[in-house]
Amino acid sequence: MHSSSLLRVLASVGMLVTFLLPAVSAEASAPLRHPRRSHHISQVVGRYAGNATVVSWDVVNEVFDDNGGMRTSFWYNTLGQSFIADAFRAARAADSDARLCINDYNVEGVNAKSTAMYNLVSSLRQQGVPVDCVGFQGHLAIQYGFPNDIQQNMQRFADLGVQVRVTELDVRMQMPRDSSKDATQATYYRNVVNACNAVAACAGVTIWGFTDKYSWVPDTFAGQGAALIYDESYQRKPSYTAVHDALAGGTTTDPTPPTTPGTPAAGNLTSDSASLTWTASTDSGGSGLAGYNVYREQGTTDPQLGQSTTNSINLTGLSPSTQYQVYVRARDGAGNLSANSPPVTFTTVAGPGGGGGCTAAATVQTQWNSGYVVQPVTVTNSGTSAITGWTVTFTLPAGHTLTGSWNAAVTVSGQSVTARNAGYNGTLAGGGSTSFGFQGSRPNGGTQTPSGYTCA
Template identity: 40%
Template structure:
């Protein structure tokens, strides 16, 4: 198993999509494989020496349309839940890594690096931790870190060592660790993590520290003190759970001031929530907000990557915690790319794809076919249906004929019919209505041999 730094280099090199210059972290960019596919977010980020990733959780690993996107679009994965204490040490001294190992294995199989999340947090603790006597808790914490970080040694490039240790006013959160160990517990956690896995980058991670304020000032002062004392801290994670239209104006300045302390910065849990339902104006604002955040990271050399907190609105934590809010991510619940996706795509240096063919039968319904990723023997495609008329559509059908023996092997957000090389896709009941000027999409997996040319597609209304 390569060391974490080497794994980052390999992943960035393997997913880079340009061959000029060097990566921002000083690593040469490898030439990409020849393909007609448009670059992914992971490839675009890698070309700039960064990663663009997603959090994920175990129940979704059995969802083929979900994993098709997760495994191809991103070059980094965060284990959303199952590396937390309640999963990894449910009983004192008894460790269980089966669920977290599944996600790490998925990432390795798809050439993705892994951020570990999280070693010490006041939430999602096993129930028994609260009852540990004060005189024993430091040893228990060290033992937990030693075992968990040791188990994933060489497989995780970053660890969120301590998570959410500050209140909004900059005071220490009165967690069980703070109350029974005291202020020193954070430094002790970082020391234990360094001993357990010297190759992983060690992060402090928190929310509402994206802009400059009392809470981010407290974190800044802690990091500054740790650097002066020689406490092993390598990075700060800005969770970036943001609200539509409220991206802090000081986000870039804040990233830069942490970087100036000599640590890396990552945007670790990005989502931008809105009052639902979505509409065109909210989508446009969300796209602008995502672009602002990505540009802020790209402007600071030591901002090493961005992770969205899952990628599809159907798997977001927001609606269950903030009633009436949601639609916070870059794919909708049906895995269609939202305007926010394309804002990120363009901010990372992507340009509108050249691998599309558009057909229009004169009805005002237009279909655009894209190969979004491709590998030996297989590919992922996406078709976007746009209503160019002034009235709403009540249904649609898209047809094409493959020219080189390709086959659709799995399709979502549409009803598939095939006859030889002829492919026809009708809308599902939930996505047949498309407003004037609006769009929807479906995705699919396919197989190919020899070549994978883009077919001419045609769209008809119901």
Template identity: 40%
Template sequence: MRSLRTGLSLAALLTGAAMFLTAPAAHAADTPLRDLAAAQGKVIGTAVTGSKLTGTYGSVTGTQFSSLTPGNAMKWGTVEPTQGSFDWSEADQIVAFAQAHHQQVRGHTLVWHNQNPGWLTNGSWTTAQLSTLLQNHISTEVGRYKGAITAWDVVNEAFNEDGTLRPTLWSNGLGSGYIAQALTWAHAADPDAKLYINDYNVEGVNAKSTALYNLVKSLKAQGVPIDGVGLQAHLVLGQVPSTLQQNIQRFADLGVDVAITELDVRMQLPATNASLAQQKADYKSVVAACAAVTRCVNVTVWGFTDSDSWVPSTFPGYGAATPYDENYAPKPAYYGIAEALGGTTTTPPPTNGACTATYSVSSQWNTGFTGQVTIACSGASLSSWKANWTYGAGQRITQAWNATCTQSGAAVSCANASYNGSVPDGGSVTFGFNGTWSGGNSVPTVTLG
């Protein structure tokens, strides 16, 4: 389905947090999702990028969610890029933030076929060597965060779509028993952490989820420490499996917890009022299915804001997959989650501030860069537009397209061309530019004039 599903595309990494309009005032008065979830005996989480845990991104993260999943920070390729040389900086940052905000942390992920360091994947290992490497990795990482991690996605994406075991470095080198070994090693490193097997396209009853079900049943019978199953739930608009709740219940009946671990619902762009309404229904359906099963303990969205989503770079033409837009305003999907958790909030109508401007840097080199601004409308429209911002790090625009841009000192103003001034409800336009930078290339705040 995907390899890099962390919500951290190059554009998103370079862009940083897009904070251009204030979230609707009604949102501030809503009961936070974490409080609604707690009242239902559930945990609501989000995947996060450690470097962004400041400003509005940090505020929403700390206020709305009771669990954090590091998007990239705990993967093998991040923590040990060179054999024996470790980098725990972002992982430590996320754990510290969670502790300061009384949040759980979901460790992600210990054993996966992707995002492993090159020294590991390019090495020539005997079975004994590979086993030792995996055991040491699990023992080191789980041991470092002993007592700080509530649950670990120990083994990630072990199956093919037909339910057969996926051929990977681990299954090829260690055989099918690597899953039981990994769980056993993780339990030894932190006996109190909940241990999960996590996979995608296992939300409904199908060949793949049945293979996972049979594996968990077998592991339980063998006495292997397995506490839960993670259903990733990377969904397409309007395609929530009808057997979702039934599937959650059958895993729960095995005596394990269930978590929705990476929920998002992607749609074809541009988003329309109709697609946003369907997305709200889809989010509500998924969360309600979890809420209906006692042992479904956690729903985690894979990034809460569209500016931090992996979808656009992986599925061209698709996006808008998360509960918040790129400007940190809650979308109808947010209210779908709230309603499924017993909230009584109503979606505010898309009135003031329905047209937004999002600045991003698509590539950067030496002292040059290419950037773009996307103007999108929902519940409103424009017949002409002007985007304004002020650079704070010595940037200068040298060339622009699809807009007429002028710069005076640090102040930039870009107006529509003769052919793209109209932005309909549900539509968007994008203009681009080349520029130079010195000392830094920080992301400015954009306003529409």
């Protein structure tokens, strides 16, 4: 836990100042068979049992590493994983009414860590252990991208029969702060509240602090800050408006769309990718420029090829030897879209076999200061005949290492990575696809991720 100053945002009724619900963390807990643990839980939880003010307890906190393994602690090293179930049983014995929760960070999206949490909660509930709710801390950063599957992740936990909550939300940025970063931050805050609103079992969102003046972020992440919805002078930021409007069900006081982006310019063409740049838009409606949507012109229905928070994008997953006509629309923090930019036309180069072969498109699912999860890396047979095997290559930035992978046989030579199909996913019919994923580490504070995905 990083702060005692919290702002709770309830998805249906607005914002209320509240207190931090007392927590019995993994680092300060022991099973029922351990006298100190039993005494600690019975004394702390029992003291407030029956008090309507305390509606839930954070019983077990931050027990997983980012790769999904159990985090080292005194209690885990001494007593094993069973201390978790025993802590919940002890808390229930001390308080029969309050909800009992497990809480962690970097579990907002679907990744190795959140899946480990999901499997644990599922197993505990099957054993009759009283786990009532799951907390997603939500310490996000605009330079690492937004976990777009946060609603999906919330829903899969809700389907286990537990309540879900965002417990420590803040959205930091690399300093200095500017209007573009503010707009991206506002979009992140809006997306989180919207995700909670969309999941019936989501009880609320707690913003981890009130003003940037007293945020924990600058002392923890060098060169980063401005993570909250009020600035250091206690003035409302675009993120405040974003949260307000999301709680209001999308109602906004900004009806003005951004200006139209400039004509895109295409470059760096490969068989499955292309880079685009364009003149940036501006926004005068008050909610701030949030980013851009990129579409392919296809007549009555134009599919969206990608999104970007800046005036450039690298499109991946394209088909070889194919002509694309593409245009861009800017979007603001209120969801308004600009008019279409003038289009650009380009043709991807031929792939293996003159337009056959396969393509690889990667999605960075989640990131943190020292690592990331890339999933899915989608492998698509771009030809009409079946293939019986595939090989994807990509490059790790300097200082990065691969720490795990799944659904592929992976080898590393220097910074070059080769991923070959597993025995069960090598055969792809024409147009068919499969996927794999991996996790990497990088120097602390880095923002780069792997690039140069090719398939053969």
